[in-house]
Every structure is written in C-alpha cells, then in structure tokens.
Amino acid sequence: MARFTLPRDLYHGKGSLEALKTFQGKKAIICVGGGSMKRFGFLDKAVSYLKEAGMEVQLFEGIEPDPSVETVMKGAQAMLDFEPDWIIAMGGGSPIDAAKAMWIKYEYPDITFEEMCKVFGIPSLRKKAHFCAISSTSGTATEVTAFSIITDYQKGIKYPIADFEITPDVAIVDPDLAETMPKKLVAHTGMDAITHAIEAYVSTANCDFTDPLALHAIKMIQKSLVASYNEDMSMRAPMHNAQCLAGMAFSNALLGIVHSMAHKTGAVFADHGAHIIHGAANAMYLPKVIAFNAKDATAKKRYGEIADFMGLGGANDDEKVKLLIDYLRKMNDDLNIPHCIKQYGADSYPCEQGFVPEEVFLERLPEIAKNAIGDACTGSNPRQPSQEEMEKLLKCCYYDTEVDF
Numbered sequence: 543m544a545r546f547t548l549p550r551d552l553y554h555g556k557g558s559l560e561a562l563k564t565f566q567g568k569k570a571i572i573c574v575g576g577g578s579m580k581r582f583g584f585l586d587k588a589v590s591y592l593k594e595a596g597m598e599v600q601l602f603e604g605i606e607p608d609p610s611v612e613t614v615m616k617g618a619q620a621m622l623d624f625e626p627d628w629i630i631a632m633g634g635g636s637p638i639d640a641a642k643a644m645w646i647k648y649e650y651p652d653i654t655f656e657e658m659c660k661v662f663g664i665p666s667l668r669k670k671a672h673f674c675a676i677s678s679t680s681g682t683a684t685e686v687t688a689f690s691i692i693t694d695y696q697k698g699i700k701y702p703i704a705d706f707e708i709t710p711d712v713a714i715v716d717p718d719l720a721e722t723m724p725k726k727l728v729a730h731t732g733m734d735a736i737t738h739a740i741e742a743y744v745s746t747a748n749c750d751f752t753d754p755l756a757l758h759a760i761k762m763i764q765k766s767l768v769a770s771y772n773e774d775m776s777m778r779a780p781m782h783n784a785q786c787l788a789g790m791a792f793s794n795a796l797l798g799i800v801h802s803m804a805h806k807t808g809a810v811f812a813d814h815g816a817h818i819i820h821g822a823a824n825a826m827y828l829p830k831v832i833a834f835n836a837k838d839a840t841a842k843k844r845y846g847e848i849a850d851f852m853g854l855g856g857a858n859d860d861e862k863v864k865l866l867i868d869y870l871r872k873m874n875d876d877l878n879i880p881h882c883i884k885q886y887g888a889d890s891y892p893c894e895q896g897f898v899p900e901e902v903f904l905e906r907l908p909e910i911a912k913n914a915i916g917d918a919c920t921g922s923n924p925r926q927p928s929q930e931e932m933e934k935l936l937k938c939c940y941y942d943t944e945v946d947f
C-alpha cells in the first residue's frame with residue numbers, strides 16, 4: 543500500500559495571503575526568518591489578517607537560514623509558553639522547516655531531536671495546534687511537503703525529518719511574496735525545484751499520482767526559471783506554482799542521491815567560511831547523478847521521458863539523457879551557478895578556486911560519502927551506490943569530471 547498526502551487546503555494566486563482572515567482559532571504564533579517578510583510588509587499584513595480573524599498573535603522572529611537544533615528548541619519553548627492553536631510559518635524553507643520541528647516539540651515536549659529524525663516515526667500531531675505554511679521562495683515547497691531539514695552544527699550535518707504528520711494543514715502559495723526575491727535566491731531555489739521534480743520522477747517510489755505533477759513542474763520550470771531570474775516579473779507566479787507542484791510530487795515519491803549529497807556537503811565545510819547553498823549544491827550534482835543513475839535501465843528510460851516532455855530531441859534514450867544533462871548544465875550557466883565544488887566561491891558564484899580546498903575535500907570524502915549513503919533520500923534512488931561509487935561520484939562533483947561508472 544502506498545500513501546499520497548497533501549495539505550487539505552491550498553490557497554493560491556496573487557493576494558491569497560488574505561486567506562488568513564478566514565482562519566478560526568484563538569491564538570496564532572507567526573514564525574519568520576531574519577527580516578525579509580517584515581521589510582516587505584508581509585508580516586504586518588499577516589498579523590492584521592489574523593487579528594481580523596479574532597486571534598491573539600505572537601511573533602517568533604529571527605530563524606536563521608539552515609536552522610539549527612537550538613533554534614528549534616527555543617521556538618518550541620516559546621510555543622509552550624504562549625500555547626497557540628495555530629502555527630503560521632512564513633518565509634523560505636528555513637523558517638517553515640524550523641517551525642515544523644518546533645511544532646513536534648510543542649506537541650511532545652519530551653521528544654528528543656534523535657527521536658524526531660526517525661523516518662516516518664512522528665507521533666500524531668494536531669492535538670494542540672494546526673499548521674499553515676506560507677512560502678516566500680520558489681524552491682523547497684516545504685509548504686506542501688512531509689519534510690523538515692534541520693542542521694546539527696556540532697556534526698556539520700543536515701538531518702531530514704520525514705513524516706506525513708508534518709505535512710501542513712494549509713498552504714498559501716501567494717506569488718506576491720516571491721516577487722521580492724533577489725536574483726541569486728531565484729536561481730538557487732529554482733534549481734532546487736527542478737531537482738525535486740526530476741528526482742521524484744525517477745525515484746523508485748514514483749507513482750501515477752506523482753508523475754503528472756513532476757512532469758508538469760519540469761515543463762513550467764523550463765519555461766519560467768531563467769526568465770524569472772532575468773527579472774521578467776510575470777514569470778515569478780508560474781515559478782512559484784511550479785515549485786509547489788514539484789513539492790507535491792516529491793513529498794509523495796521521495797527524492798534521490800542528489801539530495802543525499804547536498805544534505806551531507808551543505809554545512810560540512812562551514813569551518814572554511816561558507817555553506818554550499820542547498821539549491822546550488824543540487825544544481826551542481828544533478829547532471830552527475832543523472833549520468834550515474836542512467837546506468838539503470840528503468841531510470842534511463844524515465845530520463846528519456848523527461849527529455850521528450852521537455853522537447854529536447856534525441857533519437858534514443860542515450861542521446862536523450864545526454865541532451866537532458868546538457869540542458870541542465872546550460873541552465874546553471876544561465877543562472878551563474880558553477881558546475882562543481884572546486885569552482886564554488888564563498889559567494890556561491892563560479893570562480894577558479896572555490897572556498898573548499900582540495901585537500902580538505904579529499905580528507906573528508908570517506909565520511910561525507912558514508913553519511914550521504916546513510917541519508918534518508920538514498921533509499922528511493924534508482925541505483926544504490928557503494929561506498930566506492932559514492933566517493934567517485936562526489937569526486938566528479940568536486941572536479942567536474944565525466945561520470946563513466
């Protein structure tokens with residue numbers, strides 16, 4: 543038996559933030575990040591809509607990008623003190639993911655972070671609060687997914703929490719919020735979204751309910767991402783919807799090793815001055831993983847179907863896979879994203895020698911590969927890599943060399 547779960551309600555279209563006026567409850571806590579929602583006036587609007595709905599409102603502000611376990615614990619304490627019956631998470635993937643984890647700890651104050659990370663092991667929520675997610679970036683789709691990514695900075699590792707219990711009750715997909723995104727954020731979150739759709743389509747857990755969502759998302763992203771990046775503002779709305787469709791697909795079909803590798807490389811070089819931003823990591827690793835996975839006959843056929851759906855041409859599946867890889871690499875060029883870790887600068891832009899020194903990468907490689915194999919996203923990848931294969935694949939992602947194994 544398989545399960546397909548989405549939020550019960552999804553409000554979409556320009557101005558759909560107003561849906562908050564119709565919420566029923568007594569107390570709402572709004573969880574936000576570092577200030578963009580406040581700066582652009584969306585936070586004030588949300589507060590006034592909830593007050594119009596008769597609710598008492600409290601803010602939990604300052605959730606950092608790639609939120610930490612400590613932030614989750616702090617937010618949960620604020621919830622325990624205030625006792626909200628609505629948790630409203632607003633912003634990019636970071637504040638929404640953090641709020642999802644806070645929600646678990648709020649409902650079960652004794653639960654440990656390790657217990658939360660047990661895949662599909664979260665006890666029933668919604669005894670204290672319901673959850674609404676309002677996304678302001680066009681990528682993670684966490685407003686509709688069963689996932690939350692929390693970083694343990696002591697270990698330098700991102701842990702996915704995965705359970706349909708944390709699929710929000712309500713998602714608001716209002717493109718007004720995405721219009722304020724700077725170009726770099728559009729690029730990174732957009733490549734995250736296409737990675738979600740492609741990994742979901744070839745995942746071993748794909749099904750008839752997820753395939754159409756994934757394919758349509760891929761086509762919409764093909765049409766809108768580069769234009770949206772180049773500040774054609776009419777493309778922000780289709781990108782915002784497309785990333786959400788990709789999220790509906792991968793929340794139910796799961797992901798693959800592009801994400802396993804991105805999770806395990808994201809924060810592991812932080813002591814060298816930067817993170818490899820999630821979407822940029824995906825953008826660099828995706829073409830390599832396609833070449834690796836295409837050695838599996840079923841995956842190759844499905845990549846061919848994606849290429850056909852995108853209208854890329856090619857006389858057979860080998861050619862189609864090659865054209866798909868070329869297309870994605872060209873997208874990276876158009877979006878000013880490097881092709882490999884070696885060329886990934888601390889500012890995320892391509893450069894001759896990036897912030898991760900070669901010897902540091904090689905020294906940490908066995909551990910990173912081991913952690914990537916153990917990531918929750920590896921299980922649904924079409925090909926299960928050995929330790930040796932994962933190390934070779936990561937090396938191709940460092941040096942931008944051909945994957946021929």
Ligand SMILES: NC(=O)c1ccc[n+]([C@@H]2O[C@H](COP(=O)([O-])OP(=O)(O)OC[C@H]3O[C@@H](n4cnc5c(N)ncnc54)[C@H](O)[C@@H]3O)[C@@H](O)[C@H]2O)c1
Pocket residue numbers: 575576577578606607608609633634635636637639678679680681682683684687688689690691700719720721722723724727731734820821
């Ligand atoms: N839960 C999931 O299913 C899922 C999926 C993929 C990624 N993730 C996680 O999500 C996180 C990344 O989220 P993200 O890419 O959305 O970015 P983010 O939430 O980390 O935000 C990045 C920066 O953009 C700013 N920002 C956000 N929206 C803005 C807007 N509209 N205008 C201007 N600035 C804005 C934020 O203030 C922040 O400084 C990572 O931790 C990643 O691992 C989660």
Ligand SMILES: [Zn+2]
Pocket residue numbers: 682734738801820824
């Ligand atoms: Zn992602």
